[in-house]
Amino acid sequence: MRVPFVDAHIHLWQLDHLHYPWLMPPFADDGPNGSVEAIARHYSPTDYLADMDGWNLVGSVHVDAGADAVHALEETEWLEGLAAEHGVPTGIVAFAPLHDPAVGELLAKQAAHPRVRGIRHIVNWHPDARRSYTPQDWTRDEQWQAGFALLAQHRLRFDLQCYPGQMPALAEVIARNPDVPVIINHMGMPVVTDADGFADWRIGMAALAALPQVAVKLSGLGFIRRDWTPDLVRPLVLETIELFGTDRCMFASDTPTDKLFAPIATYLEFYESIADTMGDDERRALWGRNANRIYGLGLQL
Secondary structure, rough: OOOEEEEEEEEOOOOOOOHHHHHOOOOOOOOOOOOOOHHHEOHHHHHHHHHOOOOOOOEEEEEOOOOHHHHHHHHHHHHHHHHHOOOOOOOOEEOOOOOOOOOHHHHHHHHOOOOOOEEOOOOOOOOOOOOOOOOOHHOOOOOHHHHHHHHHHHEEEEEEOOOOOHHHHHHHHHHHHOOEEEOOOOOHHHOOOOOOOOHHHHHHHHHHHHHHHEEHHHEOOHOOOOOOHHHHHOOOOOOHHHOOOOOEEEEEOOOOOHHOOOOHHHHEEEEHHHHOOOOOHHHHHHHHHHHHHHHOOOOOO
């Protein structure tokens, strides 16, 4: 019997309900993730639950799915309706543009929804424009840093999706705001094609791991390399667990995005091979207890 799984990172979308610019044609292979045409179709709770068949799913955290910024609240309201009907998701990480001087009003409205646990504002910036998700490094912007600080007032967590080169400076911002829990997405997204990609990742992750309010999701292996293999990523996963400890790491499917690179079962079976080398308490922490605690989901595990 598999231990209870709280999936710490999922996405749902209905393409005729909200506008998702990144899922609209024309599709090209030169972006950060390559072509996304294969996942540019509706992905519902029914689809998700089918993908999770056999994995003892007991909870899930939906992370903002890249809808147009003007739909930030609409996405949250739509997800609340899905959760009431299907039980998916259990928690919501909503969107808010932290560099917006008026973001405080949006944060208050997002936090008023019962399942909202945090905010994600993707901040991946890289000197190579083909890798960047943003036009500039927002994390160095004073207004963005002020928006980040506002999260504490609303008891919101922050899902951090950035590149390793941004991490040392970000660690200083996070250290100044100890009441904002931070969850690193996709194992810190090492840029292995950079000359010092692995070194930058180790330096950046160590800086973040030194802060007790920072946790990390073991997910997004295809962002390391689209043709990832267990032999390639296993040392990085184990190094991440060693840095953060088994009490600050959590498994996540990142479905359906990670389907771009492999079937979801392939990821989960790989994570299972990692966890099966550990004791029962550590396995249960990685698969569900940490996500339940860190996101404040209130599940009985």
